[in-house]
Amino acid sequence: MGMKLKRVAAAGAATVLGLTLAACGGGSSDDGGGSGNNADAVKGGTLRYLQHFPFESSDPQRIYYGVQLGNWRRVLYRGLLAFPMSEDPEVATTPVPDLATDTGTASEGGKVWSFTLKDGVKWEDGSDITCEDVQYGTSRVFANDVIIGGPNYTLSYVDVEDYPGPYKATPEQQAAFEDAVSCDGKTITFRFNKPWADFPQAVAGMMMTDPYKKSFDEGDRSKWKVLSNGPYKIESGTWDKNKGATLVRNPEYDPATDDPETLRLALPDTIEWTIDPSDTAGELFNDRLIQDTGDDQYAITTARVAPPQMPKIVGPVEDRYQNVLSPYNSYLVPNAKRITDVKVREALAVALNLNDYVKALGGEAMGEPGETIVNPSVSGAQDNPAFANDNDNDGDPEAAKALLQEAGVKLPYPIKLGYQKSPTTDKAMAIIKEGWDAAGFKVELEGLSDTYYDVIAQPDKDMDVMWAGWGADWPSMMTVLPPLFDSRPNISSTTCGNDYGCYQSEEFEALVDEAANSDNTEDQIVALQEADKVLGETYAYIPLEITKFNWLHGSKVTGFTTTPASNSYPEIGLIGVAD
C-alpha cells in the first residue's frame, strides 16, 4: 500500500500520502518562516487536524506513510534517533538522539551499530522503555506473516538467517536473533551482514527499530492499539481507522529526557485528529479552511489545495498558504527490452517539453521540472548532466529527430506510453505525445487505473515507455537508485519488480555495490552520484517533475511550516494554536 500511495503522490493526485523526506520551501513568498504567526505561539488549546485518508496501521513497525512517520514521531512514538524540526535541509536530514543518548557508535566498517537508551524514558503506562523493548520491536518486523506490510529493510541487513519473527521462532532461532540484535543493560547492538552507513537515517526516518513492549503485543490485533512514549497519548488507547482519535497529554512523558526545541514543542494540549476517508474530503477540507470559520480557524490538513481552488487563494487567505517542494519525483522509464538503442531513448528525453507538462499538471504551484530522479532533499542530490545540460525544458523535436535519424531507425518510430490514468495525467501525457510525435515518434497512450503498477512490473509488457513516481524512504540515495534500477533484487522470471524498464547494467550495479559496502555516507554518496550519471548516460530514466505541495491552515494556527523531517507535510512538532 505504501508504494501505491507514494506513487499516487508523485502523480500529483489529490490523495497525497508520503513516505519520504523532502526539501522544504517557504511559503508562497518563499519566506521559509512558515505562514503561521509564531509570536502567538503558546502552550495549550486544541489543534484540529483534518485528514482525508485512513492510515494503514498505528503499529510502529507497520507505519509507512511519510506523513504518519513524520507526525507521529513528534507526538506518539519517539525513536532511538529523530530528525530535527529544521527548515534547513542539511540540519533536518542529520539525525539527533531521541530515546538514545547519542547518534550511535559504528564499528567493524559500519557492520555493527550500538545505541544506549537514556534514563527516565517511559511508556504511557509508566513502565521504563528498555533495551529489550527495542530488541523486541526490531524482531517483529521479521514476522511477515503477522506484521504484514511496513518497511522491512532490516531483514536484509540483520545478521541472522531464517528468523521468522518472535511469534513462530524456535528457541534456537530466537537466540540467533538475540545474538544479532543484542542487549547489554541499556545498550542495544545491531550486527549486520554488510555495512549500513546510513543506518542512523533509517532509524530516524522509519520505525523499524522502534521499541515495542512485548506484553502489549497481540500480533495482528495490535494494529490499531497505541502505547505512546511521546508527549501525547491517544485518549481511548486505540486509533480509529476511519475516524481518527483525540490526542491528550501523556503524563508519563518527561521533557527533561527530550530536546523539545529540536524535536517536539508539543504546544497544543489536545489534538483532535479527524479522518474523513471520502473521495471529496480533501477538497472540502480546503473549502473549509478558505472559509475559515469556527473550529476550522484552529485547523490544519493533510489535503493539498486542488488546482481549481487556487483562484480562491487571494487576500488574507494567501497569508495562510504555503507552496513547498515535496519529496516526490515523477519520471519516465524506457523499456530496455524494447528500446535497446540509447540514441532512441535520448531522443525521447530531448523532445520532452517539461514546461508544458508541468503546466498541464496545474502549473508551477503543482510541480517543477526535474533534472534528476533524486529529490533535492536527499543527501547528495545533484542535477544529472544528461538532463541538466543545455536544457531549457521546452523540448527540441528537431534535435530529437536528428538523433532518430542518426540511430537509423524507421520513422515514425512507434511508442506505447503507459501511465496511471486520471483527468490530469491524461492532459499531461497528451503534451508528451505532442512533442514526441513532432520528433518522429508515433505515440499511443495507454492509461491504466488501479492495476497499473502490477502491469508495468511484468517482464513481457508491450509498453515502450512507462510513467512512474518515487520518493526516498529516508534521505539517502540508497533508497532511490538501487530499489529502482538494480536488476538483482528486482528482476526474476515473473517480474521486473520496481525496475519497470527491466534495466540491467553491470557498471551501475558495481557502483551500487561500492556504495553499499561503504562504511561512511560520504563515500556512499560519491558512488551513487556516479551511479546516477551512468543511468543518465544510458537514459535508464527521464526525469519529469518534482511534485509540489500546497497547504492552507486556519487563521488561529501558529508556527505553521513544513520541514524535510515532516516530509513536507505540516510540521506538527512546531504547530500550536493562538490563545
Add this chain to the structure above:
Amino acid sequence: MWAYAARRVIIGLLLLLTLSFVTFVLFFAAPVDQAKYACGKICNEDQIAVTEKALGYDKPVHEQWGGFIKGIAVGRDFPVDPELRAAAPDIVTHCAAPCFGYSHNNAKTVNELVAAAAPTSMSLAMVAVVMWLAGGVTLGILAAVTKGTILDRGIVGLTLIAYAFPTFFIGVFFLKYVVIKWEVLPYPKYVTIEDAGVMAWFTNLLLPGFTLALVFLASYVRMTRAFVLESMGEDYIRTATAKGLAARKVLFKHGLRAALTPLVTMTGLDFATLLGGAIITESVFAYPGLGLLTVQSSNAWDLPTIIGVVVLAGGFVVVANIVVDIAYAFIDPRVRLG
C-alpha cells in the same frame, strides 16, 4: 405451501453460495498480486510468499472458498496458518460461526466490521426511506389529484430534474454550499444514539438521508401518481362517488388503499437493497457504513471483507425477495401452484 417456501429458501442459499464463489473467482482474476500489494514495496519474492501464505492466498481458489464456507458453518481460527497458531496461541483470533472471515487490513473479523458498519447503513436507509416515502407519496398524490395542472407538471418535472443529477453531485453540492458556504447545517458526521442522543443522531442524518432519498423520490412520485390515477379510475371508486361519499373519503379510504399496496412491496425491496450499503452517499459523506466498507475493502484488495459485504448485501436482497415471494404465495395460491 411449506414446500414452496422451502424451495425458495434453498434457491436463495444456492444464489448466495454462487455469489460468494463468483466473487472469489473475480478477485483472483484481477491482474494484481494481492500478496505483493499487502507485503509492501520492498518485499522480495520470499517475503511475498510468506505474506501470501499468511493471507491464505497460496491455496487454490476452490480451497479458499471451501475455507470460507466452513467458517460460515462452524467458525474459524485466525491466522489461517496452523503452525503459527500452535506456536503463538496468544495471537489467535477465534471467529465463531457464522464466520465471514478475518480482515488483516482492518485487524478485525469481518463479522466485527459488519456489525460496526451495519447500524450506520441501517440508520441512513431508515431516514432516507421515511423521507422519500413521505415526500414521494405526498407529492405523487398531489400530482394525481391535480392531474394536468401546472402543479402536477411542476412536481413531476422538478422531481425528475432532481433524479437526473447524480447522487455524488448532489451530496458534494450540499456539503459545499449548505454546510460550508451558507452554514445552514453543521458538517454532518455519523453519531450513535447511545453516544449523542436521538436528536444529534437524526440531525446528522438529515443531509445524507435527503441526498439518498432524492434518488428514490422521483420514481416514487411517478409511481404513486400512476397508481393513484389507475385506482381512481376503477369501477368501485365510481360507485363510491355515485353513492355520495365525499371526494376526500373516496381518495383516502378507497383509492389510496389499492394504489399504495404495490408501493409497499417496492419500498421493502429498495430498503433491503440499501441495507447492504448506500455506496455513493456513504462515500461522499464518509459515513462508515457497509457501502464505505465495500469501497475501502475493494481499494485495499481486502478479499475477506469484500466477500463478507457482498454476501451480506446479497443476503438482504435474497431474504427480501423470499419474503415477498412467500407473501405473494399466501395471497395468491396460483403462485405456489405454478
